Amino acid sequence: MEQSYNCTECGECCKHVAGFLDTKPGTDECIFLVDNLCSIYEFRPEICRVDTIYHKYFSGTEYKDFHNYTAEACNTMIRGAGLDDKYLVGEV
Numbered sequence: 001m002e003q004s005y006n007c008t009e010c011g012e013c014c015k016h017v018a019g020f021l022d023t024k025p026g027t028d029e030c031i032f033l034v035d036n037l038c039s040i041y042e043f044r045p046e047i048c049r050v051d052t053i054y055h056k057y058f059s060g061t062e063y064k065d066f067h068n069y070t071a072e073a074c075n076t077m078i079r080g081a082g083l084d085d086k087y088l089v090g091e092v
């Protein structure tokens with residue numbers, strides 16, 4: 001069965017893309033983030049596709065290890081932003 005990342009759509013990763021993607025003036029937020037959602041989701045770049053990154057660059061790693069390591073990074077951002085615990089990414 002195809003596995004996929006347990007993104008909770010908190011939007012935090014899209015708010016820290018300075019140096020990687022174009023940002024809104026005076027912020028580190030992606031120009032394509034609208035109402036906390038990606039406005040070009042179907043066409044978003046590779047860097048925004050967690051599972052594509054896994055298959056292309058980390059397929060030699062167990063998926064659950066990649067997933068849980070990525071989840072730690074998400075949860076650090078989620079806690080840092082003071083978001084509700086409902087956005088925390090669970091382990092697989």
Ligand code: SF4
Nearest residue numbers: 007008010011013074
């Ligand atoms: S920070 Fe993680 S959980 Fe939040 S939107 Fe980005 S990938 Fe999803």
Ligand code: SF4
Nearest residue numbers: 014030032033038048
């Ligand atoms: S392109 Fe979409 S998914 Fe990627 S950082 Fe921008 S808003 Fe987020």
